[in-house]
Amino acid sequence: MNNTDSATLSRIKNDDAVIEDHAALDEDYVLTATFVEKVVDAADDGDGLRLRSLLEDLHPADVADLMGFLTSEHRGVVVLWLPPELLAETLPELDDGIREEVLERVPHLTLAEALQELDSDDAAAVVEDLEDDQRERVLAAMPETDRAAIESSLGYDEDSAGRLMQREVMAAPQFWTVGDTIDHVRGQTDDLPELFFDIYVVDPLNRPVGGVPISWLLRAKRDVKLSELMEPINEIAVDTDQEEVAYIFEKYHLISAPVIDTAGRLVGQITVDDIVNIIQEENREDILRLAGVSDEGRDGSVRDIVRSRIPWLVINLGTAVAASMVIGIFRREIETLVALAVLMPIVASIGGNAGTQALTVAVRSLAARELTAANALRIVRREVIVGLTNGVTIAILLAGIAAIWFGKPLLSLVIGIAVVVNLFAASLAGTLIPLALDKLDRDPAVSSPVFVSWITDTVGFFVFLGLAAMVLI
Structure with missing residues (x-):
């Protein structure tokens, strides 16, 4: 083999190694175990x-996902080798707990440089997670314009449109023409949002x-005027x-929307990519609250998880004891007829189960504003009819099973009636309790x-x- 062939073969092997290194995702867009192991070995x-070679072509969302698979020690090594632009785009994608930990490892000058690559809304979300002393150092290292934009965003309430919006926006006066606007966009690229959909x-x-x-x-x-x-x-x-912003975007199918201050002046914009995150976050919270838990994430500590779950288990214990007291009233009847x-x-x-079905539908409808005072009566009536229909169906099946099992027709009749009544009560409770809690400004997903x-x-x-006590004993 001559030198040329050897060089070609070597280049092919190197290219194959690069391809292998960057085959990070499987067909479901999930990081492969092999890739994660390579990152761990390099760390x-x-x-x-090698870390930089493995990570530089990853999408920021995949880098954020990778951080969730790594230990705290490995994250500390990996984050120091992320290129500044990739670090900047990765920080907003990280889970809150992981982001706080990562931010502690990044030098404040590096972080200040990275934040300048972000839109003001994403930069504010990152700065919000910094400790007070670190926040002061990072902001002091940033240009005045960027610092002012972030401080202004942080001045708004958390979970408000002001905190969610980006201050970079493309605005034009009414008398401008299409040509004026296009020339402005081409000449002012540094002052415009990285991505925008409307003028x-x-x-x-x-x-x-x-x-x-x-x-x-x-x-x-x-030559056409913008006003036309x-x-x-x-x-x-x-x-x-x-949550109101997300509802507006969803209802009116918006891609972006302007944000105005109390005087009606344009101060920023919200784009659909932010709203997708909000909708997912709100839906995730509702699902978790229905189970009485919070989103602990992959790095949640045992103490925090126990603290978030134990209160509702204690409340559930109280309701279970109350239900058991009902059983205690009929203990003699149960001793007389073991079938009970x-x-x-x-x-x-x-x-x-029937109550959970009605409850889930009611909570989702309240969140989507499909269940309001205007149609509450109709929805409750519908759920009652569904409950009674399901109750009769299940009662017939269960009565038949009880008759075959115990050979007591009256027992079958009793359990059939009990099922119909209970499913009727379940449909009422599953619909009315969320409505009542919502009316009292309480989160129905938590308490219902x-x-x-x-x-x-x-x-x-x-x-x-x-x-059973009246009919059978």
């Missing part, structure tokens, strides 16, 4: 150049009066809650499950054992 060896048309007081989608702008002739192209826009006040002890958990279990479970257990036990 253990302190091989920074906001403003009056002399900087109040938005309309918007022009970029696609319309590019199709129009240069613009369409009405949905303005969002700076103090609007982020065998069958009563079935009645309570079916009622609990415990109360619905208590009602279905209590009603199920009381009706079944009470009827």
Whole structure:
């Protein structure tokens, strides 16, 4: 083999190694165990150049996902070898707990440089997680303009539109033409958002009066005025809650929206990529709250997890004791007819599942604003009919099973009636309790499950054992 062939073969092997190193994702866009092991090995060896080679072509979201698979020690090594631009784009993608830990490892000058690469909303979200002394050092190391934008964002309430918005926005006066606007965009690239979808048309007081989608702008002739192209826009006040913002975006199918201050002046914009995160966050919170837990993340400590879960377990213990007291009232009847002890958990279990179904639908409908005072009566009536229909169906099946199992027709009748009554109660409780809590400005996803479970257990036990005491004993 000549020298040329050897060099070619060596280059091919090196190219294959690079391809192998960067085959980080499987077909489901999940980081492969092999890739994570390579990162861990490079971190253990302190091989920074190899780490940079492995990570530089990853998407920031995949780097953030990788951080979740690594130990605290390995994260501390990896973060020091991330290129500044990749570090900047990765920080907003990290889980809150991991981001706080990573930020402690990054030198303040490096962090100040990285934050300048971000839009003001993402930069503010990162700075918010810094300790007070570190925040002061990082902000002091940033240019005045960037620092002022971040401090202004942090001045708004958490979870408000003001905190969510980015201050970089493309605005133009009404008298500008399409040509004026395009020339401005081309000449002011450093002062414009990295990504924007609409040109906001403003009056002399900087109040938005309309918007022009970029696609319309590019199709129009240069001498057409923006006032002739613009369409009405949905303005969002700076103090609007982020959940309300997400609802507006979802209802009106928005890609972006201008944010205005109390005087109606344009102060920023919110784009759909931020809203996707908010919708996912709110949905995740509702699902977790239905189970009485919080989002501990992959690095949640045992103490924090126990602290978040134990209060609702204690409340559930109280409701369970209350339901058991109902059973205690009928202990003589249970001793007389053992079949009651065998069958009563079935009645309570079916009622609990039916209540959970109605509750889940009600909580989701409240969150989506599909369940309001205007249609509450119709929704409750529908759920009651569903509960009774399901109750009759299950009652027939369970009565048949009880008749075959114990050979007592009256027992079958009792358990059938108990199931119908309990599913009726479950459908009512699963719908009315979330409505009542929402009316009282309480989160129905947090409190409803415990109360619905208590009602279905209590009603199920009381009706079944009470009827048995009257009819069978």
